[in-house]
Amino acid sequence: MNKNGCHLNDEQIVKAIVDRAQLLPSEKEHLSVCPECISALERFENNLKLLGQTAERFVPLSKKQWILHEKIHNSFIFGWRASFAAAIIIFFLVITINSDSVKLIFNKADIADSGLYSEETLMTEVNYLVENPLPASGLFIAEDDNADYDEDFIDFVVPSAEDDVLSGIEKGGYISC
C-alpha cells in the first residue's frame, strides 16, 4: 500500500512505466509487494510491448538494398561532371541563340515580309511616275500647262517632217538654197 493506504492509481502506474525511479519510496515499496498493482503494471506493459510487436509484424519487407557508397561516390562525381558539361552546353546555346546569324534564321519570315513591303513601296512609286512622268519642276512644259500656245507656234518651234528644209537634209545631207 502507498502512504494513503491505497493501490497505485493510473497516474502512478504510468509514471512507473515511464521511469520507476520517479516513484516515491513508499510507492516503490508498495509496488514490490502488491500483486494487484504488479499485475496492473504488467498488463499495461504487455499491451505496449504487444503493440510494438504487432506493428513490427505488419511492416513489409524492404526490397531495396543499400546502394554501395562507391556507387554514390561515383554517381556524385559523374553528376558533378555532367552538370558542369550541361552548364557549358547551356552557356553556348544561349550565346548562339543570341548571335546575329541565328537571329537571321529566326527572323527569316520577318525579312521576307520586309522584302514584300519594299516591293510594294517601289511599285507605288513606279505607278506614281507612270501617272506623272515629269517631275514637279518640269510640269510647266506638259500639255495641260501649255494650252496657251497654238499649233502654229508649235510648228514653228518643231517643224513637221514634210518640210523641205528637213527633207533636204535627210536626202542629201546638205541644205539646198
Place this chain on the structure above:
Amino acid sequence: MISEHHDSKSPYSGRDRKSQAVILVEMAVAGNPGAFDQLVGLNYNKIFKMVYYRLRSGMDAEDVTQDIFTQVFKNIKSLKDFSLFNSWLFSIAVNKVRDFKRKKRFFSLFGALSDKNTESEGENENEAYTASGPLEIVIRQNFWKQFESVLNRLSYLEKEVFLLRFLDQLEIREISDTLKKNESTVKTHLYRALKKIKDDVSVIELLKENLP
C-alpha cells in the same frame, strides 16, 4: 523494470552488439568501406521500420531510408562520440521523415503527388498480395488505420517520444539525444502520451483484434 525488459528484447541493446557497433563506427569514420557496409547492414531494417511506422508506405519508407544512409555516409566523419551513433542515426532519420512529410504536404497542395501516391499505394498492395493472402492485407491495413487514429490524438512530440520508446525500442537517454531535448522533457511527453493511450479503449481493441 520495463526499460530492462525492453532492452533484453531489443536486438541492438546487448553490450556485445553495442561494442561491435562502436568498433564498426570507428572503422567507418577512419574510411573503411567494408565497415560502413556492415554498419548499414546492421541498422538498415531497424531504420526502415522506424520510417515505415511514421509514413506507412513501403516505397516512401525505402526512399527515405536510402536518403538517411546517404546522409550518414556523407557526414559520418563529423561524428565525434562513436557511442552516440545510434542516437545520431535516429536523429537523422527523424529529421528526414519530417522533411519528407513537409515536402509531401507542400506538393499535395498542388496535386503533384496525387498520381504518384495512387501508383505507389497500388504497388504496395500488389507487393503485399504476393507476400501474403488478402485476409492478411485487410488485417494489416485495418491495423495501420487504427494505429494512425490512436497516434492522431497525440501531439507531435508525444507521438515521436512514444514511437521511439515503444516501437523503436530506444531508451530515455537515447531519445533525449535523438530529439535534442533534456530527459525530463522526454519523460513528461512520454507520460502524457501514455496517459492518453491508457485511457483510450481503441488501443485495447486494436491489440485484441491483432493478437497473433
